[in-house]
Amino acid sequence: xxxxxxxxxxxxxxxxxxxxxxxxxxxxxxxxxxxxxxxxxxxxxxxxxxxxxxxxxxxxxxxxxxxxxxxxxxxxxxxxxxxxxxxxxxxxxxxxxx
Ligand SMILES: [Zn+2]
Ligand SMILES: [Zn+2]
Numbered sequence: 001x002x003x004x005x006x007x008x009x010x011x012x013x014x015x016x017x018x019x020x021x022x023x024x025x026x027x028x029x030x031x032x033x034x035x036x037x038x039x040x041x042x043x044x045x046x047x048x049x050x051x052x053x054x055x056x057x058x059x060x061x062x063x064x065x066x067x068x069x070x071x072x073x074x075x076x077x078x079x080x081x082x083x084x085x086x087x088x089x090x091x092x093x094x095x096x097x098x
Contacts, residue, residue, distance in 0.1 A: 007082050015082035021054035022077040024089050035059075035096030036089070053086065054078070056096060 007017035024036055035056040054062070058076045065072040081089070 007080050009082035009085060012082050012084040015084055017080045018052040018083055018086045019078040020052065020081050020086060020089060021058045022079055023055045023057060024053060024093065025079040025081055027089070027092075031092075033093045036093045037096050038090070053089070055093075059096065 005017065006014050009015050024034075027034075036053055037055075037059050038053050054076050058072070061072045061075045062068060068076075
């Protein structure tokens with residue numbers, strides 16, 4: 001684990017980061033909860049190349065593409081968020097379970 005990779009979050013300060021699909025990151029605060037999928041949840045620790053957490057639309061894209069190929073990755077366009085922000089994102093959505 002490389003702990004030198006941190007993000008300077010405007011809300012939480014210097015934190016570990018996670019990669020989260022753009023749809024979850026760009027949610028407005030009054031959105032409807034959506035399902036998310038967490039690569040670190042039950043599988044081996046470690047990140048997929050596209051990030052730790054993605055939403056249902058990304059998962060549908062992933063299934064239709066069969067892999068995190070360029071198309072699926074471009075659709076997810078994962079953003080770096082701090083782990084505290086990720087917790088908030090998870091708290092306002094539904095764990096879809098892989
Ligand atoms: Zn997404
Ligand atoms: Zn944060």
